[in-house]
Amino acid sequence: MAGELRVLVVNAGSSSLKLRVLDGDDRLAATEDVEAAHGDVDQAALRDTLARMPDADAVGHRIVHGGPDFSEPVQIDAEVERRLRALSDLAPLHQPKSLA
Secondary structure (H helix, E strand, O other): OOOOOOEEEEEEOOOEEEEEEEOOOOOEEEEEEEEOHHHOOOHHHHHHHHHHOOOOOEEEEEOOOOOOOOOOOOOOOHHHHHHHHOOHHHOOOOHHHHHO
């Protein structure tokens, strides 16, 4: 349907980057996983994968730990990123990868 909002949902796991595109009715429009051996994502593979997926109007990215300040979705800016990086000790295996 024309005009519906599509959202790219990103989840950085321990061995892959999971990418999903949801349509305006929260239906799955596309699903792709990109390998992330040792937490490293091949940037060329990521670009190729994103090029195959439908265009998105917005991006939602799951961050492991928001501490006491981030319990709901927020728009990421430099200050939010700085505060999330400061919480890396709470989830040292996941937080840095999610923020990268």
